[in-house]
Amino acid sequence: MSRELSNWQELLDSFTETGVRQGKVSKIHQTRSNNAERIKILLEDEELRVVLLKWMNHQVKRQRSLEAAKCFRETGNRQFSLKDYTACIEMYSQSILSCPVENEVELSLALANRSAALFQLDLFEDCLQDIRVALTKNYPSHLLPKILTRKIKSLRKLGLMEDCQTTLAELEASLMHLQVSEKNKIKSDIKVMLMDDQGNENTQDRDSEFDDRIIPFCGENLSFKGASAALDISRHSVEKSRYVVANRDIMAGETLFVEQPNALVVLPDFQTTRCHHCTRELPLKRYPCLSCGKIWFCSNACRQESSCYHSFECGLDSVLNSVGIAHLGARIVVSYGLETILAFLKDTEKVKKISGIDSSYDTKSYQVMFHLVSHTERMAPDELYQYALTTAFLTLLLEQHTKFFQLASQEDRYLVGGLILVHICQMVSNAHAITEICALDENSERQERIATAIYPSASLMNHSCDPTVINSFQGNTLIVRAIRDVRKGDEVFNCYGPHYRRMRRTERLEMLESQYSFVCTCEHCCDTNTEDFQDVIYSFACPSCNGSLVNPSGSYSPAQFQMTLCRSCKTQQSYFTQLKADLEAVSLDARGTEAMDQGDIMEAIKLLTKCVQLRKRALFKGHPDLGKSADKLAQCYAFIGNYEECEKMLRISLIAVEERYGRYSIEMANELQKFTDVLMELASSRNQDLRDELVRHLEEAMFIYRIHYGAWSHSYKELQRKKIHLTKLLMK
Known part of the structure; x- marks a missing residue:
């Protein structure tokens, strides 16, 4: 089987196409409930194994040569001269990895050069470690004064004065062969350094970014780690998976989960x-992996904690990055370690017990991870085959390029491979994207995805297209808050993506079944007798009651006589007038927008005013087109300083946004923020009622930003400042 050395997904697609023809895809799918057997079948396929090894070795490329070592070191030297210490550390590390064992001088030079870069980053312990190794590797004697001087400086920075005196003696001895002028210069430098009483200060790891520690509503549930004491795990039957219920009444805004990830990538x-x-942003003082030089940590503590998995992943980053979310599935197994995994599999009691039902739910326990739902048997044959192929590849990678399986039998390797497959399939339906709020400008923010993680407690929440909660992050900590009131005994629902306010029923059902292998049974998906929310929002207005008209299903009668039902007053109404008005409004909106773009604000106001008037009569109050036209007109009025008219237009836009996205949506918060900006302009000249309304809207927007982004977000803090400013204004 000939395979081009393409990217991993292309290779998978090629294997799958061939596997379908040869019956391999159906064989893997039919090997029910035995994932270890699936991996065994794939790894014992000699033709497949050869191609996987060829692709793997092409990606890893770990050949040693003196020429490569020198090339990497010289590149590092150029970057050092440019003071790009992060980049040069990676190059020096690659030089160390590339250097043949017998070329000790070249190896010592790379280590010494890397120690210089580490010193510049105030990583004195790492610097000393490299110096010690370099001195055991036949380091050139004429360079000894330079490296020993650096060693003395590092020891003094760390307050190791006894070791400093010993090294001073070594330095004195190394000066013997130097000329008098060189010797005197080094001695002078040492004397100045010893007189510097600032050298004994020890640099501390940076403090936490977040001062506020969030506590779940009613405190943490000791039997359900990361969850509020107001929540329990429940299960109706053996067939139905676990889910989350409220054990008391919960109000909107309460924090239900504060959970650390079990694993992240x-x-x-x-x-x-x-x-x-x-996942924290790297500070100026950052800690590299001293083996590969490619991976960085915010503190020495993080570097040490990562050793349980990075010791096996080191140098394999490009390969692991290519397999996507499967990397997270493999990391779970690697993090727990071979001994823990095999011991768990042999403990039949633990394997049988379901955490949260038969025992407490400890998110650091492998038992919890093992029992997360994977939907492996529900997957389409080709999808399962690709995940199994990826697992076989990762199992082979650990076998060929790490010591993970050093003490494992062949059967144990298949067992562990089967577990990696389970965890990969779990990640497809349980993984969370860790996001961070990034400011785009002074007035807007967006969520940026920076990592993928697994949160075992929050993963127990089932999906609803009308969820109970919203997720946000404080660093890598998942914060889950209620966005509506929950009664005692009610199930708590998350949203896996498709929301009834943002996607049609058929699209939601298709997406959920395709990605998560289940048919949604929430109210908005099951009740096919009820109209789709999108049809309600995108509807004409009733001329009698301003309610929404049922969208016509088509008629062969003349347009002016076509009739449809009003959802509110239940009367038959003609929609011909509304249709005609909206067609005119479409043209006016386009011309008004063009005038805005060209800077002709007065012409834009004239066109958009007519557009909004037509759409107010023609469209349902929640129709997005009405809200957008009103918002454009508000922008024009704000530009010329007419805040009275701007306020009127934003009130129309606010109604449309709330109808479309809901009271606690982030879109509502953004619209309220604009609205409060305008009310602030009017506050000094209007009555107390308007000021009271302003305070109320500020608090509403702050509440929404807090549950979506957290009290540390730019938007929340901006509204806090606005409220303080308003208080001062009202006191005058």
């Missing part, structure tokens, strides 16, 4: 700017 685009272990 930073996305490739952020691996040079984020801590590999905790």
Whole structure:
């Protein structure tokens, strides 16, 4: 089987196409409930194994040569001269990895050069470690004064004065062969350094970014780690998976989960700017992996904690990045370690017990991870085959390029491979994207995905297209808050993506079944007798009661006589007038927008005013087109300082946004923020009622930003400042 060395997904697609023809795809799918057997079948396919090894070795490329070592070191030297210490550390590390064992001098030079870069980053312990190794590798004697001087400086920075005196003696001895002028210069430098009483200060790891520690509503549930004491795990029957219920009444805004990830993987685009272990933005003082030089940490503590998995992943980042979410599935197994995994599999009691039902739910326990739903048997044959192929590849990678399976039998390797497959399939339906709020400008923010993680407690929430909660992040901590009131005994629902306010029923059902392998049974999906929410929003207005008209299903009668039912007053109404008005409004909106873009604000106001008037009569109050036209007109009035008219238009837009997205949506918060900006302009000249309304809307917007983004977000803090300013204004 000939395979081009393409990217991993192309290779998978090619294997799958061939596997379908040869019956391999159906064979893997029919090997029911035995994932270890699936991996065994694939790895014992010699033709497949050869191609996987060829592709793997092409990606890893770990050949040693003196020429490569020198090339990497010289590149590092150029970057050092440019003071790009992060980049040069990676190059020096690659030089160390590439250097043949017998070329000790070249190896010592790379280590010494890397120690210089580490010193510049105030990583004195790492610097000393490299110096110690370099001195055991036949380091050139004429360079000894330079490296020993650096060693003395590092020891003094760390307050190790006894070791400093010993090294001073070594330095004195190394000066013997130097000329008098060189010797005197080094001695002078040492004397100045010893007189510097600032050297004993020890640099501390940076403090936490977040001062506020969030506590779940009613405190943490000791039997359900990361969850509020107001929540329980329940299960109706053996057939139905576990789910989350409220054990008391919960109000909107309450915090229901504050959970640390069991495992996470930073996305490739952020691996040079984020801590590999905790996702924090890397500070100026950052800690590299001293083996590969490619992975960085925000603190020495993170570097040490990551060793349980990075010791096996080191140098394999490009390969692991290529397999996407499967990397997270493999990391779960690697993090727990071979001994823990095999011990768990042999403990039949633990394997049988369901955490949260038969025992407490400890999110750090492998038992919890093992029993997360994977939907493996529900997957389409080709989808399962690709995940199994990826698992076989990862199992082979651990076998060929790490010591993970060093003490494992062949059967144990298949068992562990089967578990990796389970965890990969779990990640498809249970993984969360860790996001961070990034400011686009002074008035807007967006969520940026920086990592993928698994949160075992929050993963127990089932999906609803009308969810109970909204998720946000504080660093890598998942914060889940209620966005509506929950009664005692009610199930708590998350949203896996498709929301009834944002997607049609048929699209939601198709997406959920395709990605998560289940048919949604929430109220908005099951009740096919009820109209789709999208039809209600995108409807004409009733001329009698301003309610929404049922969208016509088609008629062969003349347009002016076509009739449809009003959802509110239940009367038959003609929609011909509304249709005609909206067609005119479409043209006016386009011309008004063009005038805005050209800077002709007065012409834009004239056109958009007519457009809004027509759409107010023609369209339902929640129709997005009405809201957008009103918002454009508000922008025009704000531009010329007419805040009275701007306020009127934003009130129309606010109604449309609330009808479309809901009271606690982020869109509502953004619209309220604009509205409060305008009310602030009017506050000093209007009555107390308007000021009271302003305070109420400020608090509403702050509440929404808090549950979506957290009290540390730019938008929340901006509204806080606005409220303080208003208080001062009212006191005058």
